[in-house]
């Protein structure tokens with residue numbers, strides 16, 4: 001065991017390919033100004049976001065289609081056919097419908113008829129939790145190859161009026177995917193991981209499906225007195241300040257925890273692939289660990305918060321720009337609804 005590796009040492013696991021997919025439409029801050037009382041300056045100063053992608057609202061736009069496109073690109077990158085996959089694991093909090101799982105639809109879109117498929121919901125932490133889970137399944141010998149998809153189309157749960165502006169400005173749609181494969185190179189694989197959740201924070205960030213689920217219904221009454229304001233139903237509700245405070249403390253904490261588990265100092269990690277929720281949160285973490293900008297990529301200005309799509313999209317950008325080298329160490333880090341937070345540190 002080298003570098004404090006805590007994963008089972010008998011099997012190497014490699015990230016054999018990556019891919020991503022985004023809707024065409026760029027929802028700019030200027031377009032948001034036309035929909036609600038907000039300003040480019042307000043959004044940019046507080047979040048660092050200039051634009052995000054949004055699905056075409058005039059046609060059905062399943063989460064599974066976006067996830068399929070990302071996975072097809074990852075399979076191409078890995079030089080593999082879908083038939084070579086042992087399992088499809090999809091992280092999402094915005095399924096096409098409560099059942100079946102998005103992963104089942106993705107597998108079907110790829111022509112698979114018997115391959116196992118599972119969804120995992122840890123909101124923005126979903127991909128990070130899923131990639132650690134898939135690693136364990138390969139390292140234990142259960143599977144040789146697993147596709148891990150992170151996809152969300154959360155803009156369908158945003159209220160694009162002044163009423164819902166606090167959350168709506170943050171989110172974009174997007175998908176990323178990686179192919180994990182067993183390899184004889186035992187230096188490759190996960191070095192350490194952490195997964196955390198605190199359900200007491202459930203109402204800090206949630207989507208009420210049914211108005212009976214709204215936190216504090218008394219203070220959210222419709223103006224006509226007909227009951228709870230219907231604009232809340234199925235739309236994301238967020239205590240922005242609360243989530244900000246939670247993220248600013250947990251983000252560096254889980255980075256340090258994972259470094260400690262691996263017995264590494266922060267400078268030994270080549271890329272911090274972080275969930276993109278707020279440029280200020282990313283900047284605070286970067287300064288806390290004294291990292292150069294090149295080690296912590298920020299794409300929130302272009303894509304906003306794509307929830308489970310966020311980390312694999314960043315990874316895929318690094319890959320496509322040839323910034324990833326064999327032997328490098330990459331840490332995936334995220335926090336999100338649940339509340340959840342976690343990290344997964346890899347030698348690639």
Ligand code: ACO
Pocket residue numbers: 037038039042043046047123124125165166167169170205238239240241242243244247277278305307335336337
């Ligand atoms: N445009 C203009 N004004 C706005 C907007 C907007 N879009 N949204 C809110 N405001 C107003 C508010 O009404 C308020 O006005 P008031 O003082 O007159 O009441 C004022 O701006 C300040 O609002 P706050 O919500 O206190 O603004 P804050 O400085 O906290 O910034 C923000 C809000 C950007 C949402 C910040 O709290 C944040 O980034 N939080 C973290 C959120 C996050 O990361 N969520 C994703 C988690 S990941 C997942 O799992 C999905």
